[in-house]
Amino acid sequence: MSKDLLFEIGLEEIPARFIRAAMEQLQDRTSKWLEASRIAHSGVSAYATPRRLAVLVKDAAEKQEDISEEVKGPARKIALDAAGEWSKAALGFARSQGVTPEQFTFKELGGVEYIYATRNSVGVETASLLTEGLNGIVSAMTFPKNMRWGTHDFKFVRPIRWMVALFGTEVVDLEITGVKAGNVSRGHRFLGSVAVITEPSAYVESLRAQHVLVDVKEREQLILDQINKLAHEKDWTIAIKEDLLEEVLFLVETPTVLFGTFDPSFLHIPQDVLITSMREHQRYFPVLDSTGKLLPFFVTVRNGNDVSLDVIAKGNEKVLRARLSDAKFFYQEDQKLKIxxxxxxxxxxxxxxxxxxxxxxxxxxxxxxxxxxxxxxxxxxxxxxxxxxxxxxxxxxxxxxxxxxxxxxxxxxxxxxxxxxxxxxxxxxxxxxxxxxxxxxxxxxxxxxxxxxxxxxxxxxxxxxxxxxxxxxxxxxxxxxxxxxxxxxxxxxxxxxxxxxxxxxxxxxxxxxxxxxxxxxxxxxxxxxxxxxxxxxxxxxxNVRYDVVDAVIAAGYDDVVAVVSRSRALNDAVQTQEDFKITVDSFNRVGNLAAKAQGGSVDPTLLSDDAEVKLFETWQSLHAPYYEALSARNADEALRILSGLKDAVTGFFDSVMVMAEDEKVRSNRLALLAGIDADTKVFADFSKLVW
CATH class of the missing domain: 1.10.3210 (Hypothetical protein af1432)
Known part of the structure; x- marks a missing residue:
């Protein structure tokens, strides 16, 4: 059996910039508590307005899930003494798991035998967990700034004024800072009254009846629909800045869009000044024409219905006129100041x-x-x-x-x-x-x-x-x-x-x-x-695979343009060239042996095997154009040239014993590989690529 769970925290007005994070935090903490408490459910929805944070849990189980888990204890040689009696370690393990030693079983793990206990836990009624659980959720919430009020030591984003906590139709016995939870919420501060919530599923509609839209997405869409409708009717472009929309969204419970006008003479002030003044001081959306030029109108969102919008518009126009007059004064005075x-x-x-x-x-x-x-x-x-x-x-x-x-x-x-x-x-x-x-x-x-x-x-x-x-x-x-x-x-x-x-x-x-x-x-x-x-x-x-990033960064990033070019070229090669892994493997094999080189340059007279001569000559022929491509920041060409070493490197390892007995020959071959390795590592550390 299951019931819906509703928890609403009613508050004094929360700063708009805090609300979304607080709503998401309440939702996240509730979900984690339900999981930790083994309470099954079918989803947690979050709601918020300037005066409330709420969560609605659908189909919360009326009882915790029963659990049966096997717990590993001490090794057998520790659990039993020389006489075959249970040791203090084994008896202590039994007490900690709520079992008797007779219930132990033995299992082998990694060649060692351990004792195991099966711990059974019968789930308790969900209702008995809610008081402590909800209290813990509220107490654990954090905010950029907190408040204390009255004589309470408890801190929260704003003082708590009411709470709704319903499990099904039953009120949860919960009290925080002297506020007891019930089934009564509060509607719009001016248009609504109290809202009696008969059951959690009625929450949204009960508050809608009291002029509060608690669903954030619904409220945002209503604002956008009204703005778009107004823009269409007036043939305006209403500039909607995301952060301003977010702020307005959490300043209202019943949004109604309206517009006003201002004296066109203010348009002689730079457009950015007027727009900034409207947005930052008044939370208005500016109105533009089809070319992006500011028009002498503004759009705002009222926290209320559409009654007497003309009066509201005139009040906003009066306030804006004062703001723009200040801006005009500042602008004129600033021009008197010499640079x-x-x-x-x-x-x-x-x-x-x-x-x-x-x-x-x-x-x-x-x-x-x-x-x-x-x-x-x-x-x-x-x-x-x-x-x-x-x-x-x-x-x-x-x-x-x-x-x-x-x-x-x-x-x-x-x-x-x-x-x-x-x-x-x-x-x-x-x-x-x-x-x-x-x-x-x-x-x-x-x-x-x-x-x-x-x-x-x-x-x-x-x-x-x-x-x-x-x-x-x-x-x-x-x-x-x-x-x-x-x-x-x-x-x-x-x-x-x-x-x-x-x-x-x-x-x-x-x-x-x-x-x-x-x-x-x-x-x-x-x-x-x-x-x-x-x-x-x-x-x-x-835009680049993490291992490719690591590989090119290891080769250096002092030249930003070059490292970006190298990363794109290598990323493309790794993802599109079927045989590129063979090329990379050959470079890595060169690098592994090059690490044993003691320094020094290659002596061509000590190269005797055809394969090592071919490798040396191939490397020498590619060396200059390779660095020319790198210098030109043409990483695609540089990688193409470098990849030309693959066949010669493969042939070298197939035919030549690098670690020859003759010390001079061995050192010369290692020097050859070290030179090639130094060139490859200018492009990337290919050993960091993951296949």
Whole structure:
């Protein structure tokens, strides 16, 4: 027999950003408790609104499953003493398993005889487990921030105001922080009233009757349907940002979409400013035309029904007008600030107590960017644009607009720079140097943009590493992983002819000359190389087999473009070339014997066997074109050339005794194999491939 189980925790309004994770956590903990308690069921569904977290367990068994399991005890020689009597170890094992020694059986395992006990456990009624189980689930939940209330020591995301706990039609005897569970929930704060839940299966509909949609997917779909309907009716494009939709979803229990308007004169302010103000301050969805241009309308979601929507719209319009007026004021005031005056203010803003002011950081960015321009061989005109971009790339940090909306850094810098008379290239590069801000965002398109972007990011990474701030586990307060991944992405997409260690060296030298460092020299550079190695490995793992990634990484990843090219070529060969395993086996056999070489070069006069002569000549003929292909980052061609050694290597091992008695001959043959092995390992460590 089975019954449905419902558990709802009613709370004061939970921050929207916490709700989905909390809902999923409650679902996961409930599922794990049911499994650990041996309570069969047919599924756990989770529900959430701003004021509640709930789970509904379908067809929960009314009784635990009975179990019968065999438990291994001590070995026979330990379980019995010299007189054949049960030892203390055997008697203790019997007590721990709730059996008598007469119930022991003997079984052999690995050539040793052990005693075994069969432990039977009769399942108890599920109802008797629920009080402790549900209490434990709630107590174990964790949140980014917790609260305590009243005189209670108990911590939770928000104060608990009611609970519903039903097993079938019976209320579970449960009390937390003075709140006793019952069968009464609460509806919408203004539209509904109490909702009596007669049985778990009636939960969703009972709350719907009180103007609460507890099903998250249903609520989200209703919001999207209303937005899409409005967009179709008005011929609008309503920009739906996923994180904003997620937030709105968990701010409402009964969603109703409505729209309002604002004064078109505000459209003279940059579009990004208006959109950011609407989204961040008011949680509004902006309205665009078919070309992506902002229209003087906004869309919002009301937590209620469609009564008096015109009044609600007017109230929202009034609030938005004040917000946009502030933005207009900030925008106009910022344009009075000269770039040189803004740069002077950066000297008074501490970037980090051990790395100086933001002004100090800007100077380091400039020095790194100039050195990168030289290393990359940029034209003089482009190098000048790089220098100017680096010099003013952070000036907008002291503007009122960026102070109000930090996410507009770069965006406002581009706009204000143009208005101040800077070239379009420099202005655009100010915006681009923050890219990519997140995974999947485009990298800077211009040379000035990507050079300054690399300089800014590597300055931050080297600076943090130099004072011991290195990401560990989930801790990465300065987003160093993201910034390292950004550098790797820029180098790859623009196919830059610069190695990671050259970038490290430029930045490390700038830091070492300008400030005292706790960690520098070889230690710093090794840590940086290993840190970037993990970023490169993650990049490769998106499209390449794990063993191929390991193989090419082992050969080095200093040249990002080259290692990506090698990984793709090797991955393709492993997956599409039927006889490639034979090639790999021949390389691995070479490597195994090459490990015994004592150094030295090959003496052609000591090569006597036809097979070893052929191998030497084949290797010599392929050596130069192989390295030319590698130098050109043409990994497909390099691997094709390298694979040309297969037949000669196979013939060599079929005909030649490598470990000859003559020491000179033996050393010469090992030197030949060592040379070939050195060439293969420039491409990959083929021994890491898994077949």
């Amino acid at each position: 040189e005056d803004a740069l002077a203010k950066l000297e008074n803003i501490v970037y980090h107590e051990e790395m100086g002011s933001i002004g100090d950081k800007v100077r380091r960015i400039g020095q790194i960017a100039d050195a990168l321009s030289v290393k990359l061989g940029l034209a003089a005109s482009t190098a000048a644009e790089v220098s100017r971009t680096a010099e003013i790339c952070k000036f907008d940090l002291v503007t009122q607009m960026v102070y109000e909306f930090p996410e507009l850094q770069g965006t406002m810098g581009e706009d204000y720079a143009r208005k101040a008379g800077e070239s379009d290239t420099v202005a655009k590069a100010i915006f681009e140097h923050y890219q990519p801000r997140f995974a999947g965002e485009a990298v800077p398109a211009s040379e000035a943009g990507y050079v300054v972007s690399i300089a800014d990011k590597i300055d931050t990474i080297v600076g943090c590493f130099s004072i011991g701030i290195i990401p560990t586990g989930s801790q990465d307060p300065y987003a160093l992983r993201r910034q390292a991944a950004g550098i790797v992405q820029i180098v790859l997409e623009h196919k830059l002819s610069i190695s990671l260690q050259e970038i490290f060296e430029i930045a490390a030298q700038v830091h070492e000359k300008s400030r005292n460092m706790k960690h520098s020299g070889t230690e710093l550079r090794i840590n940086l190389y290993e840190f970037f190695g993990l970023r490169v490995k993650r990049l490769l793992s998106d």
